[in-house]
Amino acid sequence: MKEEIKQLSVGDKTIPPEGAKMIPIYIMGREYLVPETLTILKAVEYAGYQYVRGCGCRGGICGACGVYYRIMGDYRLRSGLACQTVIQPNMVLAQLPFFPVNRPGYNMEDFRDDPHGALRALYPEVFKCVGCGTCTRVCPMDIDVMDYIALIKRGNLKKAAEKSFDCVMCGLCASRCPAQISQFTAAMLVRRINGRYLTPKAQHLKKRKEEVESGKYEVMLKELMAMPVEALKKLYMEREREPDLAPPGWMPQDTSHL
Amino acid sequence: MSGYTPELKELIKRVEATRPQRVERARRGEHFPPLSMEQRMEWLKRYHPDYKEEGRKEVRVGPNKGDVLPEEIVNVLESRSRIEPERIDLGRADLETDILIIGGGGAGTAAALMADNMGRKVILATKLRHGDSNTIMAEGGIQAATQEGDSPYYHYLDVMGGGHFTNKPELVAALVNDAPLIIDWLEDMGVMFNKYPDGRLMTRHGGGTCRRRMHSAGDMTGAEIMRVLRDEARNRENIKVMEFSPAVELLLDRKGRCRGAILFNLETKEYYTVKARAVILATGGFGRLHIQGFPTTNHYGATADGLVLAYRAGVRTCFLEATQYHPTGAVYPEQNVGLLITEKVRGLGAQLLNVDGEEFCFPLEPRDVESACIIRECLEVGKGIMTPTGRIGVWLDSPMIDLLHGEGTVKKELPAKYIQFKRYGIDISKEPMLVYPTLHYQNGGIEINEFGETSLPGLYAAGEVTGGVHGKNRLMGNSLLDVLVFGRRTGMKASEYVGRVKDEGELTLEHVERFHEELKAAGINEAPVAPILLPDYTPDHVRARQFR
Numbered sequence: 001m002k003e004e005i006k007q008l009s010v011g012d013k014t015i016p017p018e019g020a021k022m023i024p025i026y027i028m029g030r031e032y033l034v035p036e037t038l039t040i041l042k043a044v045e046y047a048g049y050q051y052v053r054g055c056g057c058r059g060g061i062c063g064a065c066g067v068y069y070r071i072m073g074d075y076r077l078r079s080g081l082a083c084q085t086v087i088q089p090n091m092v093l094a095q096l097p098f099f100p101v102n103r104p105g106y107n108m109e110d111f112r113d114d115p116h117g118a119l120r121a122l123y124p125e126v127f128k129c130v131g132c133g134t135c136t137r138v139c140p141m142d143i144d145v146m147d148y149i150a151l152i153k154r155g156n157l158k159k160a161a162e163k164s165f166d167c168v169m170c171g172l173c174a175s176r177c178p179a180q181i182s183q184f185t186a187a188m189l190v191r192r193i194n195g196r197y198l199t200p201k202a203q204h205l206k207k208r209k210e211e212v213e214s215g216k217y218e219v220m221l222k223e224l225m226a227m228p229v230e231a232l233k234k235l236y237m238e239r240e241r242e243p244d245l246a247p248p249g250w251m252p253q254d255t256s257h258l
Numbered sequence: 259m260s261g262y263t264p265e266l267k268e269l270i271k272r273v274e275a276t277r278p279q280r281v282e283r284a285r286r287g288e289h290f291p292p293l294s295m296e297q298r299m300e301w302l303k304r305y306h307p308d309y310k311e312e313g314r315k316e317v318r319v320g321p322n323k324g325d326v327l328p329e330e331i332v333n334v335l336e337s338r339s340r341i342e343p344e345r346i347d348l349g350r351a352d353l354e355t356d357i358l359i360i361g362g363g364g365a366g367t368a369a370a371l372m373a374d375n376m377g378r379k380v381i382l383a384t385k386l387r388h389g390d391s392n393t394i395m396a397e398g399g400i401q402a403a404t405q406e407g408d409s410p411y412y413h414y415l416d417v418m419g420g421g422h423f424t425n426k427p428e429l430v431a432a433l434v435n436d437a438p439l440i441i442d443w444l445e446d447m448g449v450m451f452n453k454y455p456d457g458r459l460m461t462r463h464g465g466g467t468c469r470r471r472m473h474s475a476g477d478m479t480g481a482e483i484m485r486v487l488r489d490e491a492r493n494r495e496n497i498k499v500m501e502f503s504p505a506v507e508l509l510l511d512r513k514g515r516c517r518g519a520i521l522f523n524l525e526t527k528e529y530y531t532v533k534a535r536a537v538i539l540a541t542g543g544f545g546r547l548h549i550q551g552f553p554t555t556n557h558y559g560a561t562a563d564g565l566v567l568a569y570r571a572g573v574r575t576c577f578l579e580a581t582q583y584h585p586t587g588a589v590y591p592e593q594n595v596g597l598l599i600t601e602k603v604r605g606l607g608a609q610l611l612n613v614d615g616e617e618f619c620f621p622l623e624p625r626d627v628e629s630a631c632i633i634r635e636c637l638e639v640g641k642g643i644m645t646p647t648g649r650i651g652v653w654l655d656s657p658m659i660d661l662l663h664g665e666g667t668v669k670k671e672l673p674a675k676y677i678q679f680k681r682y683g684i685d686i687s688k689e690p691m692l693v694y695p696t697l698h699y700q701n702g703g704i705e706i707n708e709f710g711e712t713s714l715p716g717l718y719a720a721g722e723v724t725g726g727v728h729g730k731n732r733l734m735g736n737s738l739l740d741v742l743v744f745g746r747r748t749g750m751k752a753s754e755y756v757g758r759v760k761d762e763g764e765l766t767l768e769h770v771e772r773f774h775e776e777l778k779a780a781g782i783n784e785a786p787v788a789p790i791l792l793p794d795y796t797p798d799h800v801r802a803r804q805f806r
């Protein structure tokens with residue numbers, strides 16, 4: 001066992017085990033033999049590339065690594081995130097590390113009174129969607145992109161915001177849209193409109209903000225900062241714990257430091 | 259997709275063989291005995307990477323000379339510059355601005371927005387794309403005492419307790435006092451927090467909290483916050499974002515003030531000088547240094563660059579000896595390596611098992627103790643499981659969850675994890691996961707005060723690159739908060755400072771030359787070059803053919 005432990009892969013560098021099966025993939029047309037089971041991202045690194053673009057979180061959330069590929073002999077064009085997609089034999093791939101999109105500037109205030117109208121003025125092209133469904137097919141997050149675009153057109157911004165929430169802004173949808181729409185930049189704005197105008201504000205937060213700004217807690221915090229560690233530990237051990245399933249708005253017994 | 263290999267499937271049979279009895283015992287409330295306090299200390303000392311003597315060494319140069327830190331950190335602190343100072347023409351600056359912000363994650367972007375609010379011109383230079391950062395990866399949530407039954411007072415106690423009372427009090431006070439303001443700011447910018455229909459914010463407990471204080475936006479809180487901040491920054495004309503332009507050195511003036519930086523265009527390989535009146539460092543963490551070879555949850559650019567830059571300019575660091583490992587990072591399949599498997603899985607009853615399907619520890623020890631137990635089982639006892647790509651791990655028996663709480667619990671309680679494994683042909687409600695500790699968070703960093711000022715006039719720092727807020731140990735949900743609180747504070751403080759400071763005094767890189775001399779004097783001749791900017795995962799056989 002001790003001997004094998006030396007095999008431990010260092011960080012993210014792939015060290016295939018003895019006898020690992022190698023399969024051919026084609027990075028922008030050139031063939032490389034790489035161990036099976038890797039993601040596209042790691043296979044490309046295994047082939048000897050060091051990423052500058054096209055790699056961010058390596059965990060499926062930043063959208064830096066959109067990729068198009070075909071399997072040789074199959075006409076279908078497929079897409080995915082390079083850090084989340086496992087290689088297959090004879091995969092021919094190219095990453096799309098950047099795609100120019102339309103993202104006009106704005107001020108959130110412009111959407112206070114008539115969000116739908118203001119949105120239409122800012123993103124008129126969104127209203128010219130031809131309903132081809134290509135965006136939905138390419139989305140690596142399985143979002144029904146065409147549907148959120150339709151919801152935006154109809155003015156159901158709340159629904160559109162919720163439907164587009166998982167978007168990682170990889171840009172693949174925009175890269176294939178025949179109507180030249182930048183779907184995900186419009187969705188970004190719609191989510192902000194939803195968060196700011198279409199969802200009720202937290203009243204308890206407003207009140208707490210005022211309390212903080214009045215300097216109420218600075219006094220209490222000064223008291224804690226000046227306390228010897230032993231006294232602090234005692235307070236720490238005696239804290240009352242809010243029950244996991246308490247109803248919202250729960251109050252502790254001791255309300256002297258709220 | 260194939261799921262587990264036939265070899266691993268064979269090993270899973272051993273887990274299945276012991277499962278009925280283990281579930282029976284768990285139903286009776288029997289569990290593997292937790293370690294005693296003495297054993298805990300011993301296990302930590304012998305197996306936890308933070309406590310082990312090996313893998314650490316003494317720093318020989320610079321402001322933290324004499325400290326004993328992980329080797330990988332010492333190597334980048336004791337490093338040479340990427341540039342030869344004498345070849346840089348400091349007579350003319352390629353770009354000029356009021357405030358230069360280095361790092362486009364949560365901290366840097368928050369600072370930029372505040373500086374813009376105060377009428378300053380900002381250049382935000384970042385290494386990858388704007389937002390490619392650790393901030394975007396945070397899933398769990400952000401803490402703030404927004405509820406009536408809670409207050410910054412209790413938040414303070416929780417933060418201090420979590421950090422074993424080593425935190426810097428004035429930093430903690432700033433953190434918890436500003437917290438509700440941060441949530442309000444985010445709500446106002448349109449962040450879609452989880453809410454009740456009447457607008458009340460939903461909150462949950464996190465490890466070590468006495469009040470439910472964790473706010474979230476689905477299971478992608480960091481991504482939602484980051485994309486809103488970035489979107490807002492794009493609306494501001496005075497914020498100029500430069501992507502793929504990491505800073506490689508700070509610039510000082512003859513009065514000993516920080517006055518800009520040298521940026522490196524990763525694509526054209528050009529160096530640019532940027533002259534500014536104040537600089538904010540917000541470069542994030544160091545997960546990609548892979549301390550002691552550990553995989554990491556961090557993004558691609560987490561290579562400790564900011565620490566290196568500041569250190570060369572004479573700024574001290576603190577708490578870098580304390581690294582946060584998360585006990586359960588995925589090691590299989592390869593595409594999930596480093597992926598965080600939340601504590602919740604163990605909270606719901608899943609046990610940790612060795613290659614023989616035996617329990618070897620109590621599954622809910624504190625994070626650091628749990629990590630030590632797993633490392634011990636693999637490296638000392640030798641009962642780990644080897645993956646086809648040469649990684650080692652133990653089983654996390656997630657199928658127990660449905661057996662204990664009813665069919666469908668895994669899918670309902672852990673939807674994101676379920677999908678992430680299902681994608682690769684593994685149904686975690688039926689098959690266990692393979693896990694090992696993973697490098698998660700840089701507890702320590704650059705020393706700052708409650709305004710984010712460093713000991714170098716004109717240099718500010720915010721976020722994961724700094725140390726002291728969390729002491730030796732951070733609680734979940736407090737670092738998203740940290741980056742926004744101190745990002746905003748530095749943005750405001752630097753803006754005030756810019757109004758006072760005169761543009762005078764030549765720029766210099768003498769601090770770099772002095773550092774090089776110090777290296778030489780200490781007999782360090784083969785110092786590596788840093789900041790390293792991008793990790794290198796080129797396999798050895800390719801490297802051997804590259805002749806560089």
Ligand SMILES: Cc1cc2nc3c(=O)[nH]c(=O)nc-3n(C[C@H](O)[C@H](O)[C@H](O)COP(=O)(O)OP(=O)(O)OC[C@H]3O[C@@H](n4cnc5c(N)ncnc54)[C@H](O)[C@@H]3O)c2cc1C
Pocket residue numbers: 360361362363364365366383384385386387389390391392393394395396397398399400401480503504505506540541542543555556557559560561563564598698699720721722723734735736737738739741789
């Ligand atoms: C997987 C994961 C889950 C997490 N979950 C949570 C959670 O639930 N709650 C919580 O509170 N915290 C969580 N954290 C921690 C938290 O997300 C981070 O600590 C925090 O977001 C760091 O923010 P930052 O702005 O300091 O750094 P980052 O967000 O990492 O930003 C730093 C930026 O600087 C750039 N940069 C680096 N070097 C240079 C250079 N030389 N020049 C220019 N730019 C540079 C980087 O590319 C990056 O864009 C999590 C972290 C990870 C990795």
Ligand code: SF4
Pocket residue numbers: 138139140141143145166167168169170171172173174183184
């Ligand atoms: S909606 Fe578009 S940008 Fe968003 S994840 Fe899907 S394809 Fe990518």
Ligand code: SF4
Pocket residue numbers: 128129130131132133134135136145146149176177178179180181183
């Ligand atoms: S690809 Fe464009 S035109 Fe086609 S459905 Fe999507 S948004 Fe509409």
Ligand code: FES
Pocket residue numbers: 054055056057058059060061062063064065081082083084168
């Ligand atoms: S690298 Fe971030 S989504 Fe793939």
